[in-house]
Each structure stands twice: as C-alpha cells, then as structure tokens.
Amino acid sequence: MKMIWAIIRPEYSQRVIDALEKTGISAMTRMNVTGHGAETELMAGLVNYSEIPKEMLMIVLPDIDVARAVRIISTVAKTWQKENPGHGAVGDGKIFVTYVDDAHTIRTAENKKRSPGLPATTGPPV
C-alpha cells in the first residue's frame, strides 16, 4: 500500500481525475495549495510570484496499482508544447510516493496492514 501525493496544475486536475477514474481509481482527496518548484522566476513586471496556486491529489493505492497511477498522472498532467512536443513545461508538478503502514476504514474499524515483506521505511522504488 502506498500513498501518492501529486501536485499538479489546477487546470489539469479534472482531466487527471477523469483519466484515473477510467482505470478504476476513483477514491482520492484533493486540496488547493500554493507553492512553487522550479518556476520561481515567474515575474509580472516587478512582482515575483512565488505562491502559485496548484492542486494536490492524495491517493492511497495497493502496490500493484501505483505504477499505473503515476504513469497516468505524469502523462495527463503534462502540458503540451508546440516547439518541444513530448516535454512538459516548468511548473507541471511533482508526484511523491510514500509508504503507508496501516489503513483503517472508520465505518467498520477495519484495518489493512501494509504488504508483507516490505520494511517500514525503506524499500524498492516503485
């Protein structure tokens, strides 16, 4: 079980969600955040915009679905550049994947442990 935190452009989020939903990944949490990565030099006149609105998606998935979800997000959230097709632009976002030890469903107090055989804090990359 892994947790995906994806920071994407807000205008691409619905597209990403629809694409994930088509492959059966519909449970997720979204939140509005602000921040910046490499796009710090977003200057408008003399104003440097360092707090750029982004959308963050949090998805928890079984290990087997993680690579698929990451592939979908990284493909769909990428902007299309005419002069450089296939390469996104600065500011398209990041995807982080972390381990999840336990997942509890509050309704039933059911508990799912992490997949056996994986250490708690380290493991093979996805």
Added chain:
Amino acid sequence: MKKIIAIIRSENVEETKAALKGLGINGATFLHVTGRGMPEGLSPARSLSEERPAAFRAPDERQDGLPVPKGATLPVSPPKTKPGPAGFLPQRMLIIVAHDADVRPNINTLVAANQTGRHGDGKIFVCPMISAIRVRNGEQGDSALA
C-alpha cells in the same frame, strides 16, 4: 514516530477535537479538503429516508398508520440512480504526528469519535515518519513531539 492522516466528515470535527483533547493530544493540523471514496460510497451523515417528508414517501410506507385511499396518487420518491462516480464532497483532513506507542490509542479515539456506520465516514492512514524538528529551538527526534 508515525504520521496519522485521517480524513473525516466536516461535521465531526468538534467531537474529534474534544476526543483528542481528552486523550491529551494537543498537536494536530486540520485541512479543508474535498474528497471521495468508492463510487457507491456517497451518502450523507443521516440517511435520506429518515428525513424525507411524508409527502415524498411511497404510499406503502405511510408512517401515520392511516389507510391509503384507493386510487390516490401520492408523490413517490424519485427513482434511485445507479451508483456512479461520486462528486467531491468537502471533508476535513487531520494530521497528527505521534510516537509509535501512541498510534493505537489515537486511532481508536478517531474511530470512536467519527464512526456512524455509514459510507463516507472516512479513512485513517498511518505512514512512517523519520524525524521531527521543533522550529522554536531546533530540537530533533522524538523529543520534538510534545
């Protein structure tokens, strides 16, 4: 050290805060988020049929015991739609960083405070956490947690 991420109903936030205070937990971060679970999981805190006014009940479920006159055309509830992809509902995300030994009581408290038994109660995730640093004095590790 573990990070507990709970996604709960917005209306249960005050109860949850009180329950955590009773447990002696002072540090928690609350975020406004929107979210959804499984496609069939969309349901409000109280089921709709409990609050449906009598006019919208089907004729055979009149609860005042009066006979339904023959040929009466009572309005019936709209047909149930197929469970489809649900919309995103406002939820509250709660983040607590706790010592390993405190994780279990925390989870029990969160479940007890938020369980209604209906879909949409939320999830609790426990993630490994490597370190914590107190900004005020640079204290690191387990002692940085209160």
